[in-house]
Amino acid sequence: xxxxxxxxxxxxxxxxxxxxxxxxxxxxxxxxxxxxxxxxxxxxxxxxxxxxxxxxxxxxxxxxxxxxxxxxxxxxxxxxxxxxxxxxxxxxxxxxxxxxxxxxxxxxxxxxxxxxxxxxxxxxxxxxxx
Amino acid sequence: xxxxxxxxxxxxxxxxxxxxxxxxxxxxxxxxxxxxxxxxxxxxxxxxxxxxxxxxxxxxxxxxxxxxxxxxxxxxxxxxxxxxxxxxxxxxxxxxxxxxxxxxxxxxxxxxxxxxxxxxxxxxxxxxxx
Amino acid sequence: xxxxxxxxxxxxxxxxxxxxxxxxxxxxxxxxxxxxxxxxxxxxxxxxxxxxxxxxxxxxxxxxxxxxxxxxxxxxxxxxxxxxxxxxxxxxxxxxxxxxxxxxxxxxxxxxxxxxxxxxxxxxxxxxxx
Amino acid sequence: xxxxxxxxxxxxxxxxxxxxxxxxxxxxxxxxxxxxxxxxxxxxxxxxxxxxxxxxxxxxxxxxxxxxxxxxxxxxxxxxxxxxxxxxxxxxxxxxxxxxxxxxxxxxxxxxxxxxxxxxxxxxxxxxxx
Numbered sequence: 372x373x374x375x376x377x378x379x380x381x382x383x384x385x386x387x388x389x390x391x392x393x394x395x396x397x398x399x400x401x402x403x404x405x406x407x408x409x410x411x412x413x414x415x416x417x418x419x420x421x422x423x424x425x426x427x428x429x430x431x432x433x434x435x436x437x438x439x440x441x442x443x444x445x446x447x448x449x450x451x452x453x454x455x456x457x458x459x460x461x462x463x464x465x466x467x468x469x470x471x472x473x474x475x476x477x478x479x480x481x482x483x484x485x486x487x488x489x490x491x492x493x494x495x496x497x498x499x500x501x
Numbered sequence: 502x503x504x505x506x507x508x509x510x511x512x513x514x515x516x517x518x519x520x521x522x523x524x525x526x527x528x529x530x531x532x533x534x535x536x537x538x539x540x541x542x543x544x545x546x547x548x549x550x551x552x553x554x555x556x557x558x559x560x561x562x563x564x565x566x567x568x569x570x571x572x573x574x575x576x577x578x579x580x581x582x583x584x585x586x587x588x589x590x591x592x593x594x595x596x597x598x599x600x601x602x603x604x605x606x607x608x609x610x611x612x613x614x615x616x617x618x619x620x621x622x623x624x625x626x627x628x629x630x631x
Numbered sequence: 632x633x634x635x636x637x638x639x640x641x642x643x644x645x646x647x648x649x650x651x652x653x654x655x656x657x658x659x660x661x662x663x664x665x666x667x668x669x670x671x672x673x674x675x676x677x678x679x680x681x682x683x684x685x686x687x688x689x690x691x692x693x694x695x696x697x698x699x700x701x702x703x704x705x706x707x708x709x710x711x712x713x714x715x716x717x718x719x720x721x722x723x724x725x726x727x728x729x730x731x732x733x734x735x736x737x738x739x740x741x742x743x744x745x746x747x748x749x750x751x752x753x754x755x756x757x758x759x760x761x
Numbered sequence: 762x763x764x765x766x767x768x769x770x771x772x773x774x775x776x777x778x779x780x781x782x783x784x785x786x787x788x789x790x791x792x793x794x795x796x797x798x799x800x801x802x803x804x805x806x807x808x809x810x811x812x813x814x815x816x817x818x819x820x821x822x823x824x825x826x827x828x829x830x831x832x833x834x835x836x837x838x839x840x841x842x843x844x845x846x847x848x849x850x851x852x853x854x855x856x857x858x859x860x861x862x863x864x865x866x867x868x869x870x871x872x873x874x875x876x877x878x879x880x881x882x883x884x885x886x887x888x889x890x891x
Binding site: 378381382383384385386387388408409410411412413418419420421423424425426427428431443444445446447448449450451454 | 557574
């Protein structure tokens with residue numbers, strides 16, 4: 372958990388958005404992000420890119436909890452379910468399968484408890500090369 | 502093009518990141534985003550969420566150029582190819598198929614000319630309801 | 632359940648492969664498919680296309696259980712986790728979100744109890760038009 | 762091209778469906794599949810699983826043309842654009858990026874010249890292990 376907090380704190384983009392780690396370990400990671408006006412699009416809703424960021428980061432953290440820190444995210448798939456307006460976003464990701472070198476992770480993002488995005492991603496150990 | 506610029510200017514999240522419209526119209530949209538330190542992750546690379554944002558926004562703009570402004574993005578799939586470090590990101594999206602109510606769009610993101618992300622998305626007219 | 636069985640029986644491609652409905656209703660569908668040599672690729676493993684078929688059909692059936700029969704599958708994302716060799720494939724799909732006109736569905740495919748594929752899909756009511 | 766033909770001929774599932782290699786090499790692969798009644802769903806359209814199979818196989822062949830034969834497909838994303846009814850399906854896949862161990866590939870499937878499915882996939886060298 373301390374590791375996850377220090378990694379998130381070392382990500383300038385996560386600081387710019389204002390994300391925090393809620394839980395981390397054993398193949399699961401949860402992030403929270405309070406909605407504020409800078410995160411919106413032209414209709415006042417949370418920008419899709421903010422939701423994508425949460426899926427991306429929660430998936431990578433959940434994978435990192437089983438594969439270690441030296442990983443790269445290979446692919447991501449996201450389905451938008453309903454718009455997010457106000458309150459707090461929570462992204463919860465969990466590993467559904469892992470091998471020695473890869474993890475496949477699912478993720479749900481809710482806004483004040485209402486599911487607004489589902490996604491999944493594949494994360495690999497970074498290739499060892501010069 | 503003026504429409505696209507005004508929509509992007511009306512997105513607080515796009516202003517926070519610093520994106521600009523390069524071209525827009527006839528099923529194609531191109532965005533640019535200069536890399537700066539606030540957009541990085543813990544290893545100094547551009548955060549995946551920034552790349553996701555570019556895919557999301559470029560896909561939605563390209564779809565909007567044929568479907569109009571009243572649209573919602575339904576799903577997104579992203580493959581990360583190589584890390585982005587310095588210089589300028591360019592996201593180019595083009596509609597590969599459209600019906601009356603939907604568009605499917607592909608997108609490439611390059612960093613100083615090197616392809617670093619490919620993706621695609623599906624965009625729908627907003628359902629007409631109260 | 633009778634409805635699901637009759638739909639599957641009316642699909643020549645499902646008959647060609649040999650799929651059966653195990654359960655159906657309330658946003659959930661489960662299909663089974665005994666592995667036989669005609670379903671393999673050149674290394675003797677089950678062909679990826681067979682697994683794709685199972686995800687596609689289970690996702691569509693689960694969506695149909697809440698949206699009705701007049702639907703089209705819009706998109707699918709599949710992650711392959713481990714090869715399938717022998718025994719029986721089971722695909723279980725469940726709706727994670729639905730609106731009046733759409734459902735987003737997750738799906739797991741296991742081979743003799745070992746998870747070998749995860750996926751998700753988006754299914755829409757067929758547009759009403761001439 | 763001879764290699765691709767012999768691999769396809771060694772896939773019992775491809776023989777069951779009736780696919781043929783049209784072209785192969787330098788990061789590109791094209792397959793054809795004549796539509797016949799066994800490939801349909803309950804409304805007389807080509808079953809989605811047939812289209813998924815074509816994307817899967819064309820993506821894997823295109824990747825194999827640059828990575829060699831010892832590969833596994835990691836993930837696939839498919840968007841359905843319009844139904845396929847009669848005539849001949851053609852799946853064309855092309856590598857958009859490759860590293861030493863991976864390739865990312867896009868694919869279009871057309872039915873008698875009309876684009877009906879777009880997709881993409883990620884293919885990896887098989888991990889070297891006992």
